[in-house]
Amino acid sequence: MTTTYRIAPSILSADFARLGEEVKNVIDAGADWIHFDVMDNHYVPNLTFGPMICQALKPHAKTAAGVVVPIDVHLMISPVDALAASFAQAGADLISFHPDASGHVHRSIQAIKSQGVKAGLAFNPAEPLDVLEWTIDEIDLILIMSVNPGFGGQSFIDSALRKIEQARRLIEASGRDIRLEVDGGIKTDNIRRVADAGADTFVAGSAIFGQSHYKGVIDQMRVALG
Ligand code: DX5
Ligand code: ZN
Numbered sequence: 001m002t003t004t005y006r007i008a009p010s011i012l013s014a015d016f017a018r019l020g021e022e023v024k025n026v027i028d029a030g031a032d033w034i035h036f037d038v039m040d041n042h043y044v045p046n047l048t049f050g051p052m053i054c055q056a057l058k059p060h061a062k063t064a065a066g067v068v069v070p071i072d073v074h075l076m077i078s079p080v081d082a083l084a085a086s087f088a089q090a091g092a093d094l095i096s097f098h099p100d101a102s103g104h105v106h107r108s109i110q111a112i113k114s115q116g117v118k119a120g121l122a123f124n125p126a127e128p129l130d131v132l133e134w135t136i137d138e139i140d141l142i143l144i145m146s147v148n149p150g151f152g153g154q155s156f157i158d159s160a161l162r163k164i165e166q167a168r169r170l171i172e173a174s175g176r177d178i179r180l181e182v183d184g185g186i187k188t189d190n191i192r193r194v195a196d197a198g199a200d201t202f203v204a205g206s207a208i209f210g211q212s213h214y215k216g217v218i219d220q221m222r223v224a225l226g
Pocket of ligand 1: 013074150151153184186205207
């Protein structure tokens, strides 16, 4: 079975003074999704952007041919439900949140899906996957953090590979079509190793936006994925 790989550039590392242009440029360079890192300076020690920025960027999230490019919102916030609803209304296509940031995980998943948006759970490096036993049939995405959330440009945490393998086994046992996304420290020289562990969707911020030629980096990632 051939795997469909997706590259999801994180705009956390984009030029915030030109976000619309950056979204357009990285889509022209071949991005499959736009990864939107939301931080509240409460759940994580950084503060980024809210639903209004998502709404402003939504018209830019499409290819030159007019094909919509999904906005993949990663909520590093607590509490979750109210802002998740605002991001759904602002045009998010997928919304993932950290189970340890919600007082009622199953209800937060339902709150996202009730808005017609795909729901995902995000797991920090020390967070076990146990909650998936009771939620895997409700979600569309599992996001494995390979850095501690809050900042771009960090180094990949190798223990994430074991968790990716475990998540892949759980997805296969569920028989459901769930995306397995990895976020943090993804580079052209480690993306193959992360794919071999079972990931199919790759968040990359500094590896892409830290270079002048976005297409060159994305093309290298695709070559590495084979
Ligand atoms: C949490 C953020 C970062 C970002 C990726 O800190 O979610 O992981 O998206 O940043 P890079 O690709 O620069 O590690
Ligand atoms: Zn993220």
